[in-house]
Amino acid sequence: MKPILSGLTVLTLAAGLVGCNTNKGALDRNDNDVRPIGYYNKQGDRDGMDRSKGPVTDMMDNNRTDNNAPRNVGYDQNYDGALAEKIRDRVNRMNNVDDAHVILNDNNVIVGIDTSENNKKAVDHRVYREVKKLVPNRDVRVTTDDNIVNRIKNVDNNLQNGKTTREVSSDVKGIMSDIGKAGTDLGNAVKRPFQNNR
Structure with missing residues (x-):
């Protein structure tokens, strides 16, 4: 009984996978329907966050930088x-x-x-x-x-x-x-x- 049940399970999964490829454009590599994915980098930062390592790292490091400023990333704004x-x-x-x-x-x-x-x-x-x-x-x-x-x-x-x-x-x-x-x-x-x- 177990071999029959296993065979039916495999057959059902295989049939399901065959049906997944009904979209003829699914394998088209030039399809631009995907929404853009945002990657973190330092270019274009307006709020001074260092996004080179990602948002969680920025929150944990509390690392705020200004791209044009020297290393004084953590100083109070009123301190030179x-x-x-x-x-x-x-x-x-x-x-x-x-x-x-x-x-x-x-x-x-x-x-x-x-x-x-x-x-x-x-x-x-x-x-x-x-x-x-x-x-x-x-x-x-x-x-x-x-x-x-x-x-x-x-x-x-x-x-x-x-x-x-x-x-x-x-x-x-x-x-x-x-x-x-x-x-x-x-x-x-x-x-x-x-x-x-x-």
């Missing part, structure tokens, strides 16, 4: 992330700088440097002069103190993830105070020799 990135990139290209972290706060630029150089003061001074060229009208503070640099890195990461300057203001004030206490406020130290020559 482009300038912070520009300073960071310039400092990272300098000799004896392993990694740089930048915070912009009002008229202050705070730069924390990871370096393996033994003469950290020399690195501080070189970085200060380079950053001052980029932002001559701002107060620049540079430090290589490991504890302060870690705190700068945390605030910098928070800003890159969209936190506002108001949300990190107490951390920034503490960092600026500790830089002054540590004696690494190069802004005043580097200005003094030039002011005495007037």
Whole structure:
């Protein structure tokens, strides 16, 4: 009985498949009746979403990008992330700088440097002069103190993830105070020799 039932099942399925090809144009490869399928890419983005990996990945990453902007994809719109990135990139290209972290706060630029150089003061001074060229009208503070640099890195990461300057203001004030206490406020130290020559 089982072989007969199996045979009838196969015969019924085969007959059904034969009937599926009644449309003579079904195998026509030039048929354009199919609705277009949307593929995600970065071209033509108006809302700044990175659609290169698909909508679910975008939602999970919360990755919003502007095709013409630098890497400051997560900065709050009121924060000058482009300038912070520009300073960071310039400092990272300098000799004896392993990694740089930048915070912009009002008229202050705070730069924390990871370096393996033994003469950290020399690195501080070189970085200060380079950053001052980029932002001559701002107060620049540079430090290589490991504890302060870690705190700068945390605030910098928070800003890159969209936190506002108001949300990190107490951390920034503490960092600026500790830089002054540590004696690494190069802004005043580097200005003094030039002011005495007037």
